[in-house]
Amino acid sequence: MKRFLNAGLALVLVGGAAACVDLDEKLVSSLGSDYGKTQQGLTDLTNGIYAGVRGYNGGDSYYGMEVLGTDTWTAADQVAAGGAQPWIYLDTYDAQYNSLSAFLNPQWQAGYTIIARANVVLDNGPATPLGGVLTQAIKDSRLGEAHFLRAWAYFQLVQQYGDLTINLHSGELSTEAVRESEDSVYKVIIDDLNQAITLLPVTQSDFGRATKGAAQHLLAKVYLTRAYRDWNTANMQADFQQALNLANTVINSGTYSLVPIFADLWCGTHRAAAPADPGRQGFCEVTNNFSERNSEIIWSIQFSYDPVQYTNTATHYSPVVFLSQYDGGAGGWAAGVTRVLDDGRPLRRVRPTPFTISLFQQTRCGAVPCGPGVDVVDTRFDGSYQTVWFANGNATNPAGTCPRCTSGQPMVGSMLPGGQVGAAAGSDTALVYLLYQVPDSFRQAKKYRIGTPCTTAPNLDCGKANDSLGIFGIAHYPSLKKFQDNGRTGFNALEGGKDRIVFRLGETYLIAAEAAVGLSDGATAAANINVLRVRAACDPGPANAPKLCAVSHKADPTILVTAGQMTLDFIMDEREREMSGELTRWDDLHRPGKAFFLARIRAWNPYAAPNVTDKHYLRPIPQQQIQGVTGPAPYPQNPGW
Numbered sequence: 327m328k329r330f331l332n333a334g335l336a337l338v339l340v341g342g343a344a345a346c347v348d349l350d351e352k353l354v355s356s357l358g359s360d361y362g363k364t365q366q367g368l369t370d371l372t373n374g375i376y377a378g379v380r381g382y383n384g385g386d387s388y389y390g391m392e393v394l395g396t397d398t399w400t401a402a403d404q405v406a407a408g409g410a411q412p413w414i415y416l417d418t419y420d421a422q423y424n425s426l427s428a429f430l431n432p433q434w435q436a437g438y439t440i441i442a443r444a445n446v447v448l449d450n451g452p453a454t455p456l457g458g459v460l461t462q463a464i465k466d467s468r469l470g471e472a473h474f475l476r477a478w479a480y481f482q483l484v485q486q487y488g489d490l491t492i493n494l495h496s497g498e499l500s501t502e503a504v505r506e507s508e509d510s511v512y513k514v515i516i517d518d519l520n521q522a523i524t525l526l527p528v529t530q531s532d533f534g535r536a537t538k539g540a541a542q543h544l545l546a547k548v549y550l551t552r553a554y555r556d557w558n559t560a561n562m563q564a565d566f567q568q569a570l571n572l573a574n575t576v577i578n579s580g581t582y583s584l585v586p587i588f589a590d591l592w593c594g595t596h597r598a599a600a601p602a603d604p605g606r607q608g609f610c611e612v613t614n615n616f617s618e619r620n621s622e623i624i625w626s627i628q629f630s631y632d633p634v635q636y637t638n639t640a641t642h643y644s645p646v647v648f649l650s651q652y653d654g655g656a657g658g659w660a661a662g663v664t665r666v667l668d669d670g671r672p673l674r675r676v677r678p679t680p681f682t683i684s685l686f687q688q689t690r691c692g693a694v695p696c697g698p699g700v701d702v703v704d705t706r707f708d709g710s711y712q713t714v715w716f717a718n719g720n721a722t723n724p725a726g727t728c729p730r731c732t733s734g735q736p737m738v739g740s741m742l743p744g745g746q747v748g749a750a751a752g753s754d755t756a757l758v759y760l761l762y763q764v765p766d767s768f769r770q771a772k773k774y775r776i777g778t779p780c781t782t783a784p785n786l787d788c789g790k791a792n793d794s795l796g797i798f799g800i801a802h803y804p805s806l807k808k809f810q811d812n813g814r815t816g817f818n819a820l821e822g823g824k825d826r827i828v829f830r831l832g833e834t835y836l837i838a839a840e841a842a843v844g845l846s847d848g849a850t851a852a853a854n855i856n857v858l859r860v861r862a863a864c865d866p867g868p869a870n871a872p873k874l875c876a877v878s879h880k881a882d883p884t885i886l887v888t889a890g891q892m893t894l895d896f897i898m899d900e901r902e903r904e905m906s907g908e909l910t911r912w913d914d915l916h917r918p919g920k921a922f923f924l925a926r927i928r929a930w931n932p933y934a935a936p937n938v939t940d941k942h943y944l945r946p947i948p949q950q951q952i953q954g955v956t957g958p959a960p961y962p963q964n965p966g967w
Contacts, residue, residue, distance in 0.1 A: 470525030589709030616813035631823035641821030662717035848889030941966025
């Protein structure tokens with residue numbers, strides 16, 4: 327197996343003490359490979375792998391590659407209108423998308439940096455003597471973490487690029503490299519994860535370290551993905567069964583449990599230092615980087631607000647890329663609203679497609695069409711998106727007109743100044759997004775702006791030309807609030823330091839459901855989906871927030887699904903309702919194969935549909951990699967590129 331060119335200097339890394347909470351790191355100088363054989367060195371080098379994982383997940387390129395150009399996410403106006411970042415090709419699949427594209431190489435390099443650092447630990451760690459703080463349990467854990475993180479990196483890369491260079495040992499960098507088959511890569515991943523499962527503990531004292539459950543969850547997803555590969559038809563059913571078995575192991579382990587209220591998964595939905603009701607979870611823990619700590623999290627990546635480390639290896643952009651234009655001057659869409667820390671910096675780079683909105687329309691109000699005074703049945707839209715903003719500035723709108731009223735009548739009243747964003751008292755509603763249409767008379771009677779979905783078919787984007795008319799468009803749309811981060815350094819700051827949830831139990835149920843569909847077991851698939859749907863069903867009890875319904879819908883038959891409904895398309899729709907914006911969508915579409923990938927994008931993303939072709943099923947190998955390889959043969963590019 328050949329070494330990878332520019333894998334990353336694995337011996338210059340960031341490390342930290344074994345007992346530090348949440349994998350806090352400090353800079354460690356350039357070290358020789360023997361450092362990995364020391365007691366402290368083993369932990370420091372393992373922590374350095376986690377620093378590489380943060381680097382992979384922190385920058386612009388990661389968000390663009392995971393959501394743009396899919397069926398459920400498309401470019402917002404800062405990208406679509408030629409803003410600061412040239413991401414548009416990731417959504418439109420146009421000629422700018424090629425092996426020279428700036429957003430491809432960072433992910434390729436970051437993935438192999440993780441692998442190189444893991445190799446240092448795995449080559450040197452077995453020889454590390456026990457003693458002092460290094461017990462056998464800690465040593466096993468560090469080796470298990472290295473196996474897990476190397477497997478995770480290879481899995482990220484193989485989904486994006488296909489055949490890969492496999493490097494399982496540390497050493498000098500080389501300009502020689504070959505690509506080995508996907509089959510070989512998956513065998514490496516599976517072997518690493520099986521070793522990780524053996525070595526890792528059930529729980530860790532440092533939040534964010536890999537655990538046995540994290541390795542089992544990832545292995546379930548690996549088997550699920552491999553099951554669909556066209557070179558794996560002989561093992562398809564066995565892989566689906568392995569995925570189902572591993573998912574069930576995690577679900578039934580007793581280590582994790584679903585958070586009772588869906589919105590409680592993310593502290594950004596509460597913005598408080600303590601739970602609002604006894605027993606509530608999901609609130610921001612100020613002492614832990616304003617990050618989530620709850621029973622559903624299987625693995626999360628630990629970021630930091632530490633200004634010494636304030637780079638994309640310590641922070642990430644997720645709090646800003648999914649936000650719409652909520653702030654604006656008098657007479658604008660968001661008159662009376664000024665930018666604040668809680669509501670974030672609206673970078674407007676990624677927005678839900680009309681199809682995404684239609685998926686939530688199908689379940690939010692159950693069998694009754696959504697409208698004024700109608701109960702919310704499925705709370706996942708309200709738990710995922712911000713739809714209301716309050717006046718918090720001195721701007722008023724005395725001459726404001728109803729944006730979509732046919733005769734442009736003045737709105738009743740004007741927005742009052744001086745309110746506080748999010749405060750119930752002394753504030754005044756400024757902007758509301760609805761999931762249903764309202765008549766002109768309803769709009770005219772309100773003193774705030776109202777945004778509504780497109781009235782055309784959900785695969786048509788009617789927003790760009792009508793962005794100022796009260797229709798969801800490229801600047802105005804519900805904002806994903808899962809990543810809201812009021813720990814950022816200021817309201818104009820780009821970077822956030824909050825943890826990012828990577829694996830959670832809700833996805834484990836979805837993996838089980840998809841594997842069951844692959845096994846033609848609709849009953850098992852439906853049972854797993856219904857667990858999530860019952861959790862999402864609205865209940866007006868004292869612990870529920872917000873108060874979205876008048877009666878409980880936990881037993882509402884409209885929320886439940888049947889075995890006959892269980893198809894791959896249905897599962898993929900449900901993944902978006904449950905995990906909207908959680909940075910898995912491109913991989914989710916890629917998993918079932920090229921035909922599925924192309925069909926979903928062409929059906930539901932009007933910007934991507936004209937240009938997406940067979941070659942886009944895999945990313946192009948970055949030209950920097952191809953040019954840097956000297957042998958033994960030219961480094962192969964993916965087909966069509």
